[in-house]
Amino acid sequence: MDQIKVFSPATVANVSCGYDAMGFALETLGDDMIFTKTDSKGVIISKIEGADLPYDSDKNVAGAVAQLMLKDSKANFGLDIQIFKNFKPGSGLGSSAASASGAAFAVNQLLDKRYPDLELTKFAMQGEVVACGSAIADNVAAAIYGGFILVRSNEPLDIVNIPTPTNLIATIIHPQIEIKTEDARKVVPTQIDLKTAISQWSNVGGLISGLYSNNFDLIGRSLVDLVAEPNRKKLIPFFDEVKHAALKSGALGAGISGSGPSIFALSEGLETAKQVEYAIASVYKKSDIDFSTYVSQISKTGTRIQ
Numbered sequence: 001m002d003q004i005k006v007f008s009p010a011t012v013a014n015v016s017c018g019y020d021a022m023g024f025a026l027e028t029l030g031d032d033m034i035f036t037k038t039d040s041k042g043v044i045i046s047k048i049e050g051a052d053l054p055y056d057s058d059k060n061v062a063g064a065v066a067q068l069m070l071k072d073s074k075a076n077f078g079l080d081i082q083i084f085k086n087f088k089p090g091s092g093l094g095s096s097a098a099s100a101s102g103a104a105f106a107v108n109q110l111l112d113k114r115y116p117d118l119e120l121t122k123f124a125m126q127g128e129v130v131a132c133g134s135a136i137a138d139n140v141a142a143a144i145y146g147g148f149i150l151v152r153s154n155e156p157l158d159i160v161n162i163p164t165p166t167n168l169i170a171t172i173i174h175p176q177i178e179i180k181t182e183d184a185r186k187v188v189p190t191q192i193d194l195k196t197a198i199s200q201w202s203n204v205g206g207l208i209s210g211l212y213s214n215n216f217d218l219i220g221r222s223l224v225d226l227v228a229e230p231n232r233k234k235l236i237p238f239f240d241e242v243k244h245a246a247l248k249s250g251a252l253g254a255g256i257s258g259s260g261p262s263i264f265a266l267s268e269g270l271e272t273a274k275q276v277e278y279a280i281a282s283v284y285k286k287s288d289i290d291f292s293t294y295v296s297q298i299s300k301t302g303t304r305i306q
């Protein structure tokens with residue numbers, strides 16, 4: 001194979017209670033990327049559409065991940081990468097993770113599937129270091145594995161796929177302001193008290209149990225974040241109003257998607273998810289902030305060949 005076109009999904013990290021430990025992939029939103037083998041070694045980024053991003057292969061996460069993998073595998077070819085961004089960087093929807101995971105997945109295909117998903121996740125995490133200075137696994141693991149994932153351990157890396165009810169639908173609102181993950185991580189406390197920790201890990205347990213048992217009420221009760229959300233929500237205009245509107249219109253729960261500014265809600269069934277979309281869009285319609293909304297199933301497959 002000399003060329004491959006891949007789709008790499010947007011992802012919602014944290015899912016309220018699981019800061020750096022949980023995430024899921026969206027079915028309908030993501031980036032397209034084309035990877036072409038070249039005779040000369042090295043990685044060139046020849047096209048980027050949809051966002052203003054570095055062409056320098058060391059600074060673009062896709063280029064950085066591809067270079068690492070070509071070096072590690074001692075590949076005898078180079079790469080030309082084209083990136084078509086369908087959602088903005090700094091969205092809280094894993095824009096950098098989509099590129100990093102897309103690169104890891106595509107290069108692996110061109111190397112005849114040399115690496116398992118866990119190794120691909122480790123390569124993609126190095127892309128996250130380029131984007132935000134931290135080797136975060138939640139977005140990239142969700143993109144590579146698909147579905148809903150738990151990062152059970154970072155060292156050694158241990159990723160667990162959590163089954164999700166098929167009629168669990170995500171509604172997303174993305175106000176068009178940029179929040180860099182690197183900046184939003186600085187407002188999260190590095191220490192929390194035991195009482196807060198107990199509530200947080202109880203909610204993680206509740207959420208995972210609710211996903212396994214199709215218990216929507218339990219899923220809703222567990223979508224609580226006492227660690228990142230109280231500190232990050234001030235960065236997101238109208239966060240409380242959007243969350244209130246989502247819950248009032250039938251969502252099971254709502255919270256910040258990744259590091260924001262996007263806000264996600266989870267609902268039982270498409271009809272409710274669309275009502276939630278209408279309600280939360282109404283909040284931003286009253287302001288002068290541009291926004292996009294998305295309603296999507298949780299992607300079972302994640303990053304895939306187009």
Ligand SMILES: Nc1ncnc2c1ncn2[C@@H]1O[C@H](COP(=O)(O)OP(=O)(O)O)[C@@H](O)[C@H]1O
Binds near residue numbers: 130
């Ligand atoms: N291919 C890429 N896609 C998205 N962002 C990239 C890419 N390459 C480098 N970056 C940088 O990563 C940062 C965006 O990542 P991040 O702050 O984590 O936001 P997001 O939540 O959208 O992933 C920006 O500084 C951007 O320039």
Ligand SMILES: N[C@@H](CCOP(=O)(O)O)C(=O)O
Binds near residue numbers: 019093095181
């Ligand atoms: N766990 C990370 C996730 C960042 O997600 P992003 O989509 O905003 O890059 C965090 O919360 O910092």
